[in-house]
Amino acid sequence: MSVDARNVPENLKGLRTQFLSFHHFKSKYAKQILQNAIDTNSSIAIFEGQERSFQSIMAMIFSPFSVLVTAPFISPFHIGRIILRILFQLYRF
Known part of the structure; x- marks a missing residue:
């Protein structure tokens, strides 16, 4: 369909x-x-x-980690956002 x-x-x-x-x-x-x-x-x-360059591929691979590092600085801050992010990342791997 x-x-x-x-x-x-x-x-x-x-x-x-x-x-x-x-x-x-x-x-x-x-x-x-x-x-x-x-x-x-x-x-x-x-x-x-x-882009299919080494730098671009590495940026895509490490993007989940950059989200975890920057999440505490997103306003308004909620600890639940960090916990859910960590759980989501663990579930993906």
Whole structure:
């Protein structure tokens, strides 16, 4: 079943994901995709790894650690954010 990402039917629930594809959309359509996610209060995850250099790959690998290091500085501070981040990272590995 094909689905128009600009107008996802409301009966389709869950996390919307796009891997290495979002950059193919014209600005007008990209905005419609994001606006539809906002209008339907849906989560959306867009993954774009454009550069295939050693530095870029290392940055992607270590990004979970950078999130853990910077999370305490996100305002307003909540200890629960740190605990959930750690649990999430442990679950992924």
